[in-house]
Amino acid sequence: MLTVLTVDEAQNRVLSSMGGKTVGAEEIDIFAALGRVLAGDIFSPGHIPPFPRATMDGFAVSSSDTFGATEDIPALLMLKGEILMGLPPPGGLAMGEAMSISTGGMLPSGSDSVVMVEHCDILGDQLAVYRPVAPLENMILAGDDFQKNEIVLRKGHLLRSQDIGLLAALGLLQVKVYKRPRVIIISTGDELVTPDKNPGPGQIRDINGYALYAQVLENGAEPHYLGLFPDRKDALLEVLQDSLHQADAILISGGTSVGRRDVTVRVLDGLPGEGVHFHGVSMKPGKPVIYATSNGMPIFGLSGNPVSAMFSFLLFVRPLLRSLQGLSPFLPHQPGVEALLDTNFSSPSGREDYVRVVLSRAKDGTYGEKPRATPVFGVSSLLQTMIKGDGYFVVPRDIEGLVEGSPVHVILF
Amino acid sequence: MLTVLTVDEAQNRVLSSMGGKTVGAEEIDIFAALGRVLAGDIFSPGHIPPFPRATMDGFAVSSSDTFGATEDIPALLMLKGEILMGLPPPGGLAMGEAMSISTGGMLPSGSDSVVMVEHCDILGDQLAVYRPVAPLENMILAGDDFQKNEIVLRKGHLLRSQDIGLLAALGLLQVKVYKRPRVIIISTGDELVTPDKNPGPGQIRDINGYALYAQVLENGAEPHYLGLFPDRKDALLEVLQDSLHQADAILISGGTSVGRRDVTVRVLDGLPGEGVHFHGVSMKPGKPVIYATSNGMPIFGLSGNPVSAMFSFLLFVRPLLRSLQGLSPFLPHQPGVEALLDTNFSSPSGREDYVRVVLSRAKDGTYGEKPRATPVFGVSSLLQTMIKGDGYFVVPRDIEGLVEGSPVHVILF
Numbered sequence: 001m002l003t004v005l006t007v008d009e010a011q012n013r014v015l016s017s018m019g020g021k022t023v024g025a026e027e028i029d030i031f032a033a034l035g036r037v038l039a040g041d042i043f044s045p046g047h048i049p050p051f052p053r054a055t056m057d058g059f060a061v062s063s064s065d066t067f068g069a070t071e072d073i074p075a076l077l078m079l080k081g082e083i084l085m086g087l088p089p090p091g092g093l094a095m096g097e098a099m100s101i102s103t104g105g106m107l108p109s110g111s112d113s114v115v116m117v118e119h120c121d122i123l124g125d126q127l128a129v130y131r132p133v134a135p136l137e138n139m140i141l142a143g144d145d146f147q148k149n150e151i152v153l154r155k156g157h158l159l160r161s162q163d164i165g166l167l168a169a170l171g172l173l174q175v176k177v178y179k180r181p182r183v184i185i186i187s188t189g190d191e192l193v194t195p196d197k198n199p200g201p202g203q204i205r206d207i208n209g210y211a212l213y214a215q216v217l218e219n220g221a222e223p224h225y226l227g228l229f230p231d232r233k234d235a236l237l238e239v240l241q242d243s244l245h246q247a248d249a250i251l252i253s254g255g256t257s258v259g260r261r262d263v264t265v266r267v268l269d270g271l272p273g274e275g276v277h278f279h280g281v282s283m284k285p286g287k288p289v290i291y292a293t294s295n296g297m298p299i300f301g302l303s304g305n306p307v308s309a310m311f312s313f314l315l316f317v318r319p320l321l322r323s324l325q326g327l328s329p330f331l332p333h334q335p336g337v338e339a340l341l342d343t344n345f346s347s348p349s350g351r352e353d354y355v356r357v358v359l360s361r362a363k364d365g366t367y368g369e370k371p372r373a374t375p376v377f378g379v380s381s382l383l384q385t386m387i388k389g390d391g392y393f394v395v396p397r398d399i400e401g402l403v404e405g406s407p408v409h410v411i412l413f
Numbered sequence: 414m415l416t417v418l419t420v421d422e423a424q425n426r427v428l429s430s431m432g433g434k435t436v437g438a439e440e441i442d443i444f445a446a447l448g449r450v451l452a453g454d455i456f457s458p459g460h461i462p463p464f465p466r467a468t469m470d471g472f473a474v475s476s477s478d479t480f481g482a483t484e485d486i487p488a489l490l491m492l493k494g495e496i497l498m499g500l501p502p503p504g505g506l507a508m509g510e511a512m513s514i515s516t517g518g519m520l521p522s523g524s525d526s527v528v529m530v531e532h533c534d535i536l537g538d539q540l541a542v543y544r545p546v547a548p549l550e551n552m553i554l555a556g557d558d559f560q561k562n563e564i565v566l567r568k569g570h571l572l573r574s575q576d577i578g579l580l581a582a583l584g585l586l587q588v589k590v591y592k593r594p595r596v597i598i599i600s601t602g603d604e605l606v607t608p609d610k611n612p613g614p615g616q617i618r619d620i621n622g623y624a625l626y627a628q629v630l631e632n633g634a635e636p637h638y639l640g641l642f643p644d645r646k647d648a649l650l651e652v653l654q655d656s657l658h659q660a661d662a663i664l665i666s667g668g669t670s671v672g673r674r675d676v677t678v679r680v681l682d683g684l685p686g687e688g689v690h691f692h693g694v695s696m697k698p699g700k701p702v703i704y705a706t707s708n709g710m711p712i713f714g715l716s717g718n719p720v721s722a723m724f725s726f727l728l729f730v731r732p733l734l735r736s737l738q739g740l741s742p743f744l745p746h747q748p749g750v751e752a753l754l755d756t757n758f759s760s761p762s763g764r765e766d767y768v769r770v771v772l773s774r775a776k777d778g779t780y781g782e783k784p785r786a787t788p789v790f791g792v793s794s795l796l797q798t799m800i801k802g803d804g805y806f807v808v809p810r811d812i813e814g815l816v817e818g819s820p821v822h823v824i825l826f
Contacts, residue, residue: 201501366743
């Protein structure tokens with residue numbers, strides 16, 4: 001019999017069992033790359049921008065020609081035509097000359113700055129400049145945004161909208177990212193029927209297959225739901241053996257009762273390889289989680305209770321899926337709200353309690369400053385606690401409760 | 414000439430121009446419904462659970478039969494067989510009887526509680542119960558999770574993983590959600606080339622078409638990128654007229670210079686209907702945004718500068734896209750981090766400054782408690798500020814700057 005672990009210990013065992021292993025990489029179109037993870041560093045193949053650019057509308061000049069210019073005694077420069085967008089300047093600029101330029105236009109050789117259009121007057125073929133400009137004013141140099149050969153994005157980076165824009169700027173329409181880990185989901189339980197059926201007496205519709213499918217999807221992985229399997233050792237063994245070579249991780253849900261959990265443990269211990277690493281974590285909900293590997297393939301035995309299964313997913317499966325995709329196992333920041341508990345809450349010492357709460361909202365529908373957090377009434381194992389709740393706070397193992405008015409950090413669903 | 418608005422004023426004009434309009438609804442498979450928005454209330458067609466269920470492994474009993482039971486003088490009950498998972502109990506329970514039951518099993522008529530297996534001994538065909546149970550202990554009643562005809566999820570709700578699980582529990586494999594708004598994206602600018610080309614002198618690759626595509630996607634809408642168009646009134650008018658009947662919103666990017674912006678304004682004012690609502694918002698970056706409607710079709714003229722265009726999207730396009738999908742225009746909570754500014758920062762009064770910052774990280778890769786926020790060095794209009802930055806904080810209009818050590822709320826990208 002394995003002992004019950006703390007949440008931290010269990011997370012460490014899951015991650016250390018994988019030794020930093022990642023799934024393979026694939027080349028994909030950048031239109032499909034939002035939220036994917038870079039499988040290699042990205043270098044800038046050239047300077048961005050590739051040429052000196054105006055950042056204001058005005059006139060390209062040599063700044064030294066404008067030194068000392070005032071409203072009363074403007075600098076007078078020869079107007080040498082116009083720089084059109086998308087074209088090189090019509091020629092270089094000699095001392096005492098200026099060229100009309102728009103934001104984003106290419107500065108001519110001989111110029112080092114742009115005088116804003118507001119600070120000039122055109123007088124026939126001459127330009128009167130009423131204010132001096134400093135060298136490099138109102139312009140950027142080639143490479144000011146990104147230098148040629150600079151590493152602009154690193155391996156393991158989660159691609160955001162701006163990163164997709166940058167890849168376009170670099171001319172990269174394809175990008176190498178980690179594959180989406182394939183996660184096989186298996187629901188077990190003689191009491192389960194598929195959602196399209198009307199459950200008979202003693203039967204309920206499968207929930208976990210669907211909730212876990214969505215959780216896998218939400219975390220960048222590719223869910224494969226195999227459906228319902230009976231609570232028998234041979235049935236479980238057969239589907240697991242078939243799945244071992246087709247997945248990057250396997251989730252089995254079902255069997256919270258002692259006898260059924262033992263079946264899962266025995267089946268997992270009977271697979272080739274390392275077997276069961278732990279079963280049971282001192283948390284509520286989510287205590288009856290089992291973790292095993294078979295020749296490096298991670299397999300989770302999750303509770304048949306949907307609330308328990310979803311918390312086990314958040315705490316143990318998600319870090320694994322992030323790690324398989326080349327991300328840090330834990331989010332740099334868990335989106336959360338600082339709230340005030342609006343009731344006393346007691347929690348037995350020795351386990352972490354994940355308390356689902358409703359947050360009060362301001363008139364505009366946002367949570368506003370320091371909303372009140374009200375624990376969802378009812379039995380902790382009921383799905384309604386996940387549905388009505390906006391998120392949850394954690395009561396640490398060594399705390400036996402919190403009094404009304406305590407500040408709590410509510411992690412949002 | 415329209416006046417420059419504050420961010421709040423501009424947001425209000427965008428939202429009020431739409432008058433709460435939403436896109437139509439469609440029925441989709443629940444496997445595809447994560448992140449979609451309910452187009453109607455969801456009722457529970459029956460009690461969940463449909464029958465009284467055990468929440469522990471043990472024995473179904475009538476609690477009154479256990480009153481007064483102790484270790485020394487246990488209550489002795491007749492064992493009447495076993496309740497199997499997925500089946501109705503083999504019969505009802507008479508006074509003085511008990512039946513074996515597993516977690517999730519259906520309680521027989523005549524029982525009102527479950528004695529935990531740990532508090533019993535089996536003695537032949539009798540059960541010794543060493544502790545009394547209260548009525549309803551270790552069980553839930555039919556409908557304890559959700560009552561028949563109860564509204565379980567409301568119109569406008571963004572579907573999360575647990576909601577997908579609930580829909581399965583209710584037997585709903587299809588769900589009616591708002592369509593994804595179709596957003597047409599148009600990049601204009603004579604200097605632009607497609608990313609697969611090597612830009613010549615004065616040319617750069619299109620960035621905005623790709624970054625905006627990803628932003629649209631990220632916000633639950635369906636991007637349609639039409640490609641590059643020259644900076645000519647007739648070209649812009651033609652593509653807009655073609656797009657008016659094929660989209661729920663149109664984004665045009667390009668033309669930050671005065672002359673080009675005027676072309677966009679004139680074209681938008683020349684379309685049938687209401688024309689331009691505003692151009693220019695007192696913010697940096699993102700000032701040169703134009704907003705128009707043509708017979709209720711929202712059209713944004715965004716800057717050609719990617720940083721400016723992306724901030725205009727976050728502040729003005731995102732609330733519109735959320736509203737079109739039936740969501741509240743603003744997120745109930747912007748994922749953010751409380752950080753400490755690690756330098757002095759000055760900002761002109763009268764405009765909002767959106768300052769991109771890098772956040773310091775703890776050893777485990779998370780931001781930890783009160784990370785330091787370092788503004789990204791360099792010109793505000795450079796894309797690198799969006800790439801290197803983890804997020805941004807806002808300097809309000811009436812603040813002229815912040816001193817080192819000031820607390821800042823950093824909204825994460």
